[in-house]
Amino acid sequence: MSIKPTPRIAAAARTRLAGAAAQIRHSMLMIEERRPGDAEPELSRKVQVYQARTGLSIEEADRKVAKPESGAERIWGKTVDFVDVAFFERGRRAARAVARIITTDGAAVGTGFLISPHLLMTNNHVIGSTQDAAGLLAEFDYERDINGVMLQATRFAFDTKACFLTNDQDNLDYTVLALGRRVTGTKELASFGYIPVSSARNKHQLGDFVNILQHPDGRPKEAVVRENQLVARTGTTLAYVADTEPGASGSPVCNVLWALVALHHWGSPHRELTDESGKEIAKTVNEGIRASSIYTDMSTLRSTLDPSAQSMIDEALRVGLEALPQSSVGETLAGESAMRDAGSAASVSVAKDGTATWSIPLTVSVKLGGLLSPIPETASAALASGPAIQPAGAEARLELDPDYSDRSGYDPRFLGVRIDLPKLSRAQQVIAAKNTEADGGANPYELKYHHFSVIMNGKRRLAFLSAVNIDGSTSKDFDRSSGVISDPMADGDDSEASELWFPEHRIKDSQQTPRDFYEGQTTFDADGNPILDKRRGGHRNRMFQKGHLTRRQDPLWGNDDDLIRYANADTFHVTNCAPQVGFFNMGVGKRPGSEAAAKPHPGGNLYWRALEEYVLSNARTDRQRVSVFTGPLFDDENDFPWDRGRSDMRGFLAPRKFWKLVLRVDGGALQATALVADQSPLIDVLPEAIRRGEALPAPLPYDKVKQYHCSIAELERITGFEFGTKIAEADTYSSRGQRREVSTLDELLQSRRSRRPAKQAAKKVAKKAAKKAKKR
Template identity: 40%
Template sequence: MYQPQELQQIVEQRLEQTRRQRLHSHTEIQQGRPDLAEDDPQRRARFEAHMSGDAPVNAEKVWGDADFVDAVFLLVGSRAARAVARIVTDAGRTPLGTGFLVSPRVLITNNHVLEDAASAGDAWVQFNYELDETFTPRPPDVYALRPDLYFHAVSWQDLDFTLVAVGERLQGTGSLSAQGYCPLSDRPDKHAKGATVNIVQHPGGDYKKLVLRGNRIVARTDKVLHYEADTEGGSSGSPVFNDAWEVVALHHWGSPHLSTALPDGQPLGTLVNEGVRISAIVESLRAARDHLPNPYLDEVLAASAQSRPQGSAASPPAMETLPSPAPVEARLSVPIEITVRLGTPGPVQTGPAPTAPSGPERVRVDRNYGNRPGFDGAFLPGLGVPLADIVAPVQRQIAPLLAGPSSGLLSYQHFSVVMNGGRRLAFLTATNIDGATYIPIDRSTGQPAAEAAEGDQWFEDTRIDPALTVTQPFYSANSRTFDRGHLTRRSDPTWGTPEKAVRANADTFHFTNCSPQHWLFNESVKYWQGVERHYLEFGATLDRSRLSVLQGPVFAPDDPVYTDTAGRDLQVPVQFWKLVLRVQNGVPQATALLVSQRDLLPLPRKPVLPGGDGSPPDVTTFLTSVAHLQDQTGLNFTSLAPYDTFRPPPAIPHAEGAPLRAITSWADLP
């Protein structure tokens, strides 16, 4: 099983090995000489001859900044992309990563995605999980995996790949043969340092995405390639193609650079990634065939003789009909060194090398929900928060659980959620925040890190009926309007021990903690997002280092209706509320806020430019009274009302006369 500590050791061991190589590549690329990044003249010449002559797609300019390729580049790329699939578990609920067909019946992915035959047997593969030309989701073709027929793995510490047979179709109307396959080839002229690569992936378990060209190979060992490209959790197992759409690597790691500039000050990209070289995988498979022959493995190696992706647009060579083999599992651990996602090229350093632990790009959630303490109502000294009393007025509307307390309370690490069964969204989330023991979590590793970033892989909670939760089909159907918005923020509950912080980070990515938020909402609501940090940093007394935050949507009868991919309607909340509880200098305080996304809803998704046309519109966050929040939500906040910090303005320019005060600066917060 993947171990962060062991991975950290590998990173430290390999850091110095490729430092100079990556520095050389970056220097040549930055100075407009990417061809000179390849320091092997024979490889450079073979690669250039192949790409401009006998490659399936001829690149008219192999080096430099010009993006001249034959128009057939798009056709062949589309054919190659058909072989790429999303790997899921929990009957399609939880995305694990990406994989692709390497023969008519065999799929490859990372070993850290499918670690053993048992995990492969529980997984499905979804082909055509993508948007069509009208940005409408295509109905995927879903297949079971059959590790009982063929399973071959090399551990994540080594070459990190798993081959598994694809079984019967579970959903859809297509055929497996129509997906084609991407053969594995060990020919020595498929890549060179300085050349561009293309990645087809399901980042974060989302629809199929392509990262095209502009992504340069910067380093190479006998086993791996390092390249710069955009990948996220869920990209593990993606094919890395050259510009002729030949697979050159199996993507498996990604994390930030150790520095962000060359010695002369030129800026570097923020990510470098690693993929296992296909030539190393083919060599390993040939050695495995010598020890344990298998018809499925023979099929993969026979397909490797092909020089282009095979599919319906260009019929593959005839394959001999293979007999159904006896179940075979071959697990191979090759005694080799592997480099994993290392730091950026930079000057040779003296003293201990800085480290940046990397990790497989797969988010993991602890399904042992019995170890979650949930929200603590006595977390703040002198200010009790009786959650059961707060939700008592809506108790009959709370979604029942398949497993858990009859109250419907879903406990997570340092926060709890109560679901509205009719609206399929949370009535509220209640979170304890301890600034004194806060630990930021890095999204690409899921482990403690110096900086935290947002993530995109979401999970269903098995304790509640999926029909009572808004899940991915809604966000897929409405991706041009809505993002999957956290209620309890990802960074709020990540405190305590590293183990608890990691668990809390993953817990916030449950759909129960999610509400449809307009895509501009997170970019434009400054005070709404920052209020927790403001109060944690406002002063240094011990009692200011803790907060309890209650928040959720305001369910109004006139909320607009949107439809998911299954034709099911959802009333999307327009307003959100937040109640920040704290004790300052021994005095309990409760600050209530309201914000609306109504004015954003007509705006379709498009790039947001800094300044000028395309800038995100202002969205006003209002301070309000605890009593008004109670009226809006139907919840019972009477025990917290005595601590209300709201002071209404002298005149309230609001049509309904509601107690609201706009926040225009941090000084407006009480």
């Protein structure tokens, strides 16, 4: 509990600023040249920000941003000192929601602000635990009126039993907690309004002015207006510079519409800041936690709370779909509803035809898995006191895009030749999960994500298939521990059973696996002894992991950093995973040429993840476009029973085999390569098999895992799908029979299609299709 950031936070912030030095220099140069709009490198963000502030269609906004002389300079540019007069009224409204955090004897600790009718937000380093909150109060109206006279303050106690949520990571550093009884004063909590937390990406761009409402050093409420300008953006933070003293911990950082863009948590004169000539720049650099990152983390951690507290977080997330400060009771703002409709409520884009412009909050409000529930009349159910709730490692870095209508999904024209998703048989359509939000005329079974799509087998609660487009020329890596996007590096994936995964709200819960289904597995070593240290590789290799179908790195491409972060999070939907034994699922994660890469894996190079790494690495090296279909092979007679004794999962079967189809264009010709792999030898030494007497403790039989190159005709037979004649004609399989065991990945994916076998395969596919048509 401190009014000042901890040394740990300060050190981490300085490290982030050092890494963003190039961004900062560029932004400040553009600001100095009175071209602040050019500080923002992402065109898509500039268009969305412009659209949000004008209410234009996305097409018109795109045109005006591309040609600033047509109007964009009114939003940023030479006239940056001009703002709408409503700016002051909106600012006054926002200021009402800001409170001073004090001890019971009146000593100042920091600043906080209401984010919903019941919850206040501040920094974790201001209030880090329920014990901290017990001795603190939120003091509203500690400020002067227009005559300079101090208002009568109203104080509220905190009610951590109703709700307390915090994250002490240095790049999140926030706490959300409920307010309780009024201690002094006469005003009701509802009279102060609130400043919602939104995940919208149209609230800021580099070069923007931001405004801070605060109680610096415990003084009466003050506003730093149009003094700070955004100069850098990292995965979870924003940096902004000013000539003034640093902001106060826990203060809201707002844009020109007074929508929240960040939670202030650190600031300091930054002597390391220099211009291109090395000359020191006398500026105070501030850092705030991005509102979108906090929104995502709140939606992630809500499930750790009891139902009553979850309801309060849900309410805050729901009102967060409105990006502007909300008026207190009885207070209105002229033109408020029209302005909100014109661009400040959601993170989606206006349709090209100009319709359905800002009705998205009604859609987005169900994007949290359908778990939002109303605030109960009494929200005082006990929440056990204890240590702060902290996410595990990378979980807090997952930034889930709340707008599911904006996901492009798999692109059938990605390779320059149209390759549609495979067709399901009639029997498969009966058990396929239907997307409850599919547009009219769209595939009713397709769940679109960023750069990939999934079709679910609702009966088996696993995907029929996942289909992804990979652009090797713009492929990026996402550091799961830091949130940094970089050029391609090695993947350091660890056990995926501990990751946070998101449920899919567009299909029924009964058609997907619960995200906690894989937790708490017990494993045994080769001698039959329990592996107590779950960090050991032996434990991970002998358990079912949530194996990604579309690999986490595959859809991470393009030049929009936010989209890359969203694509990364999308791969963590439960629809995109299937139970895979640790060894089968895990990859080496070694950079070519590194010392680690020189060490052989006990299973050689033919484990499933090795193939996935090989496909992505080659796409990157050759700057090639690749599309990949993948999924489990369902065999209700022979798949492994694995309901884990849960009544809600009774009859669940873990697939023994998986298939993959790699599509690429080589020399102007489409190439299609199919692979099947069997994890049965590994399943047979799982703890469940040992307990049931089906197997004895033994070393993992790496050498028995087999992978096969098969024909497209064979893949159609075993999957039940119709892939179409284009894929059949592009088949690289040219051996006798329908499949052959492969010994190296080069042998598999460097094969080329043979014209004659391809034609023969195409004829077989055509005959098969004709027979099916007659039956129908």
